[in-house]
Amino acid sequence: MRSSLLPRSVRRNCLRPATFTTARSYAIQAPGAPTLEVFNRHTKWLQRDKSASNVEESRSVDYIRDEVASRLCERLLDINRNFPHVLDFGANACNIARTLTLPGIDIDSTAPVSAPLKTRIGKLTAADSSPSMLYRDEDLPFNNEIDIIRDVLKTEETLPYGAETFDAVLSSLSLHWINDLPNLLRQINLILKPDAPFMGVMLGGDSLFELRTSLQLAELDTRGGVGSHTSPLADVRDIGGLLQGAGFKLLTVDVDDIVVDYPSSFALMKDLQAMGESNAVVSREMGAIRRDTLMAAEAIYKEMHGNEDGSIPATFRLIYMIGWKPGPNQQEPLERGSGMVSIKDILEGQNKTP
């Protein structure tokens, strides 16, 4: 045998890879219906973790997340109760936690009218899969003002919490990267206490349609085909069904558009990358996007959608959702046909007396 001629140490080294293969981790699929993998979770994790490790740049592109977090937290004001333990699922850089410590501001006056929302929240668990994103703002003063626990998740597709743990679950701008949204919403429903709300906001529908169409036209002309450069997103009408399928009651779904102006499509793509929101669709073309496509897309974007001052608009469509886990003594919608007042009369009556 030839291998016996090798010195002992070399032989041992040769054997090592064989022992290592047993420790290889496989992507294990949970039993049940097979899930379609749309997004590459590992790529997404790398993009987000890398983007947050450049702290300065990452903070400079927090404008969307901060704005959306404040709009989501505003909805908490409508619920008149205290929440001893809240989960912030997909916390990004803890934008929700920071928003909760800010004093409530009435739109009509400049004086703060309500105490910060944190007074109604006992403990906040911020969960995210990217440690550098989650711990990015760990040293900022808002951390001392709220009882916050950071929890790094192995994956965002499964939640490591027991049933009936939380008094509310919030989620801001992270659900659009989830592969199996129906399953995740069911898990959220499970970890909520009875009669507790889930409030989420995700990008959906026609988000970034300007960028999408420009890239499509550019690729058609320069390459003769279309690649997937933007994610497929959930539509508003899907969300109601998703929440209902997950077992939520008393649903509220609404849509809000935020339009941001950028100097060029390059600036937009640079910011998206700094947010960690680059393309992670499984079927995307590997490698960097071609320069020809970028040049053509920039020209088409400016011509088709551009503003008069030379800047370009980018639309972020936000879908807000609120669903309640069923509980005893929970208010329920009245039976169909039991309404005694016609809404038509009320609305028409309002018009008559301005």
Added chain:
Amino acid sequence: MPGRTRPVDRLASASVKCAKEGAAYGKCITADYKNIHKDKCLTEFLKLKQCYTAALKR
């Protein structure tokens, strides 16, 4: 990264210099955007690309 301009920034500054060519190409595409095929606006695109190449070299 200090001392090094990222390619995307160089492209962005080149795009400002090539606004005229970009507008010509954009007009060609948007004139009939429901009916795009490969190299529909090749002449305009080559002009645009030439301008970018010149601007990027500088």
